[in-house]
Amino acid sequence: xxxxxxxxxxxxxxxxxxxxxTTAGPGSSGCPATGDAASVVTATGDFGTKPDVDVPTPIVxxxxxxxxxxxxxxxxxxxxxxxxIDYTLFDGSTGQELEDSGYDGSxxxxxxxxxxxxxxxxxxxECSTVGSRVAVAVKASDLSASINGAATTPNDDPDAAYVAxxxxxxxFLAKADGALQLGANGLPAVVTAPDGAPGITIPAGDAPSDxxxxxxxxxxxxxxxxxxxxxxxxxxVTWSQPATVAGSTWTNGGSxxxxxxxxxxxxxxxxxxxxxxxxxxxxxxxxxASAESGGSAYVYVFDVLGAIR
Numbered sequence: 001x002x003x004x005x006x007x008x009x010x011x012x013x014x015x016x017x018x019x020x021x022t023t024a025g026p027g028s029s030g031c032p033a034t035g036d037a038a039s040v041v042t043a044t045g046d047f048g049t050k051p052d053v054d055v056p057t058p059i060v061x062x063x064x065x066x067x068x069x070x071x072x073x074x075x076x077x078x079x080x081x082x083x084x085i086d087y088t089l090f091d092g093s094t095g096q097e098l099e100d101s102g103y104d105g106s107x108x109x110x111x112x113x114x115x116x117x118x119x120x121x122x123x124x125x126e127c128s129t130v131g132s133r134v135a136v137a138v139k140a141s142d143l144s145a146s147i148n149g150a151a152t153t154p155n156d157d158p159d160a161a162y163v164a165x166x167x168x169x170x171x172f173l174a175k176a177d178g179a180l181q182l183g184a185n186g187l188p189a190v191v192t193a194p195d196g197a198p199g200i201t202i203p204a205g206d207a208p209s210d211x212x213x214x215x216x217x218x219x220x221x222x223x224x225x226x227x228x229x230x231x232x233x234x235x236x237v238t239w240s241q242p243a244t245v246a247g248s249t250w251t252n253g254g255s256x257x258x259x260x261x262x263x264x265x266x267x268x269x270x271x272x273x274x275x276x277x278x279x280x281x282x283x284x285x286x287x288x289a290s291a292e293s294g295g296s297a298y299v300y301v302f303d304v305l306g307a308i309r
Contacts, residue, residue: 024127026066026134031127035065037092037137043069043165047133050088050103053165059092060159064120065137072131072168079126080174080195082110082231082256082305085166092137092161108308110172110231115255118143121164130171136164172231172256172306176282178219188239188299190216190284197250198282198301200237207239207297212286213273219280222307226275230259231306239286239297246298256305270300277304 027034037059043051047070077083086107088100101107111122121143124136140160175196183189186208189201224230233256235248249257261271273285285300287293 025129026068026124026127028127032064032066032124034067035061035063035137037061037161038065038067038135038163041067041069041135041137041163041165043133043135047072047131047167048086048103048169050086050100051133051165053088053090053097055090055092055095055163057093057095059137059161059163060157061092061137061139061161062159063139064124064142066124066128067135068128068132069135069165070131070133070167072129072133074130074168075171076129077113077125077127077168077171078174079114080254080256081113081126082172082174083113083122083125083130083168084108084110084170085125085168087164087166090163090165092140092163093157098162109258110170110256110306110308112255113174116253117255121162125166125168128168130168132168134166134168136166137161138164173221173280173303174305175233176217176219176280176303176305178217178278178280178282180217181215184214187212187214187286188284190282190301192282195250196233196303197248198235198303200235200243200299200301202237202239202241202243202299204241207288208286209288211269211273211288212284214284214286215277215281216284216301217280217282219278219304221279221304223278224261224275224304224307226261226271227309228261229308230261230274230304231256231308232259232274233257233303233305234300236298236300239289239299243299258308274302274304277302279304279306 045051086101236246237243289297
């Protein structure tokens with residue numbers, strides 16, 4: 001088995017590729033603002049296909065603004081929701097198209113509302129719904145990279161904007177929502193913050209000498225297979241007093257992470273423990289100490305948020 005810290009690094013590399021009311025949308029209290037900078041943008045064409053976009057120039061803005069061009073009726077995005085999008089990005093000063101997602105299904109790595117990656121652009125999707133097409137205007141100085149990871153063009157105008165037309169294609173759970181299960185004697189206790197981030201308390205005594213998989217919350221969604229890419233959040237800590245956090249998606253960028261369950265770079269013990277779990281579950285995996293793990297036992301807590309097939 002590969003070393004445990006290697007999983008933290010591998011998952012981190014894969015990743016690099018407060019909720020509103022139930023009926024509120026953009027422009028409502030607690031949701032991204034609407035405004036002229038976004039509402040003057042128009043787009044024609046079917047959802048899921050590259051639109052014909054008109055960006056009147058120049059567009060400037062002092063804050064992120066959102067306008068809904070097509071209203072979807074799917075899942076509503078909240079803080080922490082992983083989302084898959086198609087998009088076209090424009091320079092608000094010139095109207096020049098900078099890039100697009102291809103609209104061919106190749107851009108399927110989820111971005112997380114509220115995560116550090118591409119904030120504030122992805123944050124602007126909060127309160128929108130799956131199936132929606134939205135126009136987003138963001139300050140150019142606030143967006144340091146494009147969705148494909150390339151550096152955006154520097155602009156000295158403090159009010160200069162980038163404009164994106166975004167199709168919200170798919171969303172996953174923001175946190176595990178399964179039914180809480182009974183704890184097990186001798187295993188760590190798990191409590192979760194309102195956003196879903198787990199707190200892990202290591203009990204007194206030695207770690208198990210064999211791998212232990214324990215269901216903290218039992219989901220009722222799709223069952224993961226070895227051919228799936230699981231969308232997860234996770235925290236890993238050492239079995240020690242006090243425990244040390246070895247890695248956590250909740251605190252390292254706050255972004256959900258895709259884990260290819262067929263990828264041999266992911267340790268076999270982790271892959272086998274996740275295969276067969278249902279979306280919505282929170283899964284604790286205790287891995288015993290070994291020479292490859294530096295002599296430390298590790299505890300992982302995974303929130304299974306979705307599956308990409």
